[in-house]
Amino acid sequence: MELKNSTIKLDAPKGSNVVVLKNLYLSCDPYMRTRMKKIEGSYFDSFTAGSPITGYGVAKVLESGDSNFEKGDLVWGLTGWEEYSVVTPTQSTLFKIHDKDVPLSYYTGILGMPGMTAYIGFYEICSPKMGETVYISAASGAVGQLVGQFAKMLGCYVVGSAGSKEKVDLLKSKFGFDEAFNYKEEHDLDAAFKRYFPDGIDIYFENVGGKMLDAVLVNMKLHGRIAVCGMISQYNLETTEGVHNLFCLITKRIRMEGFIVFDHYHLYPKYLEMIIPQIKDGKIAYIEDVAEGLENAPNALVGLFSGRNVGKQVVMISRE
């Protein structure tokens, strides 16, 4: 990644449905790594070398040829990693922000794509029931921290893993997880699962892949469910780790299901209705890690893959 200065034309030609945005916050999300190489069947097109990368962000509309948006609107959705962007929105790529009574940056996280990912992944894919045991990897990340709290609200026993003592402490003290552990300090993941889940795992919210998934598989309960949200441990590898314990899918009758949030954006209004009061009433905790300035964006994104961020990684471009 390199920072480039150039001039772009900031207008929306008449008759086009182009929208001109001033970017305020950019979102660093693990899936973006998969757009930097050709991963067989990735869900997004690869980035175009020489052009600004694209991703989720919060922005202000400067001009609009699309009747759904007008000058001055605040929006979130797919934009460019640049100060100003010219986009052609669709129904599932740009959303008007109605509630401004919360930090705007939240629309890159709890109120945006990662929030919806947690909501859909947990409620729609995991088929959770009160009292079930839930394990979440990358649990202090943008998605994990929310999934854990949703599971607690439903009366589940919730354990998360993360990669530092600070994060593990947050999981227990701030997000209300029943237990949490630092996966980097567990040389035997299987033993860790036997310790925290002596009777097995009903639900695994998969953010990590590889060895973690292998260790989880043998610790699942009968009729368990695995919602496959991401596999961050694999994105930087030339050759992905092989998963050896898939035979457990049969013996334990496990359902393992991948999903992508943008199949489910029709449920976004329903999600906001649920989550905004919780935020305002202080019933849900949310932590973000904000880098300042476009020049710090590449570093912030790269940091996700060594777990440098604590909570949702955001880049502030401009305070309106």
Add this chain to the structure above:
Amino acid sequence: MELKNSTIKLDAPKGSNVVVLKNLYLSCDPYMRTRMKKIEGSYFDSFTAGSPITGYGVAKVLESGDSNFEKGDLVWGLTGWEEYSVVTPTQSTLFKIHDKDVPLSYYTGILGMPGMTAYIGFYEICSPKMGETVYISAASGAVGQLVGQFAKMLGCYVVGSAGSKEKVDLLKSKFGFDEAFNYKEEHDLDAAFKRYFPDGIDIYFENVGGKMLDAVLVNMKLHGRIAVCGMISQYNLETTEGVHNLFCLITKRIRMEGFIVFDHYHLYPKYLEMIIPQIKDGKIAYIEDVAEGLENAPNALVGLFSGRNVGKQVVMISRE
């Protein structure tokens, strides 16, 4: 395995619910291999060294302490690999045979556990729709040959793989598959799938595991389903092959689900109602490979793992 001569007491003590069986046919099924070692989380207990192995079979009741069975009944279910067995049946381990107007050996296959496996796996787990594309590995086996015919009945496009020219020919000429290939002759499985499924696979009925699964994953369609029935290629390995392409579960929103037939035996009467008329009307084809005599049973079982059998492998012990 060794053949042993010994004497057993063939009576059903009063007040017990023991049933004494004369075994007629024994069923050779791939899952039995997993009972010969400690596979993490196998669905059956391991075999007991020094005792006769157990498995599905067809038998005649000689004596019964269980009011559900009486002397002279023909039954199928879990029995021993021996001439006579003494069993304590439960509702899902021993079934009375009502329709004797079909070959009795069919109750080890199309009318027994493998038939129910095909029925449940295809209709309950795959969520099939007319016109979808279906791939079946180990397609000429006891389960595969039925799944393919069920899929054709529903108007699906069906491709199967097997390990010899003879089996491939059977798949097309006898079982009505649209296409079939010999996986041993495809050095590039991915290319084979691109050839037979240019637009991808909606449903994969998984009997094989390992490299086969990896190649299928990248060739699945969006929202595809994988019913995980077995992984025969892995049972004889010290270390299972790693599966590398699970990231496709996300990008293609795939549901991958393991199942075991014995969770579903309550649907057996419904299955018989469907399948028996089809057999009698010649609308469904079924091939079995019958070995004669208990002394040939070990060899017949071992043959499954090199694909020596053509169709369902049965061992005839006695013709009543």
